[in-house]
Structure formats: C-alpha cells, structure tokens
Amino acid sequence: MEGDCLSCMKYLMFLFNFFIFLGGACLLGVGIWVIVDPTGFREIVAANPLLFTGAYIMLAMGAMLFLLGFLGCCGAIRENKCLLLFFFMFILLIFLAELSAAILAFIFRENLTREFFTKELKKHYLRNNDTDVFSATWNSVMITFACCGVNGPEDFEAVPHLPNASFEEATPEACCQRELQSREGMFINKEACLTGVERFQNRQGCYTVILNSFETYVYLAGALAIGVLAIELFAMVFAMCLFRGIQ
Helix, strand or coil: CHHHHHHHHHHHHHHHHHHHHHHHHHHHHHHHHHHHCCCCHHHHHHHCHHHHHHHHHHHHHHHHHHHHHHHHHHHHHHCCHHHHHHHHHHHHHHHHHHHHHHHHHHHCHHHHCHHHHHHHHHHHCCCCCCCCHHHHHHHHHHHHHCCCCCCCHHHHHHCCCCCCCCCCCCCCHHHECECCCCCCCCECCHHHHHCCCHHHECCCCHHHHHHHHHHHHHHHHHHHHHHHHHHHHHHHHHHHHHHHHCC
C-alpha cells in the first residue's frame, strides 16, 4: 500500500511540475513579447522604470519556472532526493519572490493610473517629432489603436508646439482618422483634422481604448498567476512528501 501511495505521489508530482513547466513557458513568452514587441510597447515599457523592471522580472521568473518545472519532473520520475530538495528550495524562493512582486505592484499601482500617464504625456510629448522615442511611441500607439492622448484631444492643449507648427494645430497628426490604422494609411482629411474638425479626429482617449482591448487578457493573466501560485504550493507539498517517502 505504501508503495502504491509513493507511486501515485510521484506521478502527481510529475503532473504538477509539468503545469509549472507550462506556466513558466507562458510567462517567458509574454516577457519576451513585451520586450521585443515591434508595435511600440517596448518604448513605453522602457520609458517607465516600474514597467521596465516588471517586464524583466516576468522574463526571469518565466525562465526559472521553466527550468524548475523540468527539474521537478526529472526528480519525481527518477526519485532523486537531491533533485527534489533542490527543487523545493528554489520553488519556495520563487513563490516568495512572486508574492513580493504582487505586493510591490499593489503598492505602486498609482503609477499606472490615468492621471500618471496624462502628466507624463503633457511633460514629455513633443507632438510629431518622431526623433524623440517617447513621442514616436505615443504616435505609434495612437495610430494603431485609433485613439488620441490619454483622455482625448484635450490632453494636447498644454503640450508645446514644434517651431514650424501653426498655433491652430492643437491636435497632433497621430490623432487624425486614417483609412488604414498604420503609419502608411492615408489621412481621411488631415487639414480639417489639424484645424479642429472633430469628425475627422479620433476622439476617444487611449487609456480607455487600450484598457478595453486588454481587459480580457488582464483577467486571464491574473487567473494564470493565481493558478501558478496554487500549483507551486501543491508541488512543494508533494516534493516534501515524496522526499520523505524515498528510501
């Protein structure tokens, strides 16, 4: 009976580690996508120290979970006490690090508010100056998502104009409606847009548009994180039980 329990525990341990392996692969993939994404989010992440740190933490945690899931599977199948103990200690460290990251994200959540992005936009945005990384990134985001500013075109009333721009052009080109939402897309009516004709402008703010676009994925990521934490707890319990059961 004891041998049957040990065998059952071994395969459950393997199963849990397989899910940890998959969770690590998902986190690794998301981290790589955020860092190398060509649509402009890379520059937004780089411009915000908190997001920049979070992206690399996600990448590192994904790589560690990927490796530890693999090691846990090997330790369970081979019934190797050294591998199981190594797995338990590192999975405990990762679990504590993930909890710390979640607490820090909660504490610094005000850095992701609408007011924070509005202040940063008005402070750093240089309109159609694509030689500036911050401005070029915002222009790419506004064109891609067919939005304007954080809250709408009114965000640009306090943004400085370029020397060769007329005072009437309060709205940047990136806020003008296009036939195709890309830099290559033709403007529907650029002149009317720049002079303030609302029907040729994208009036909705990017904060709301992006939030709505990624709402499903945010909940999915949260559910995935909770699932990974639960699996890690079960894996640690099974690792210690299997460690004690191996002669």
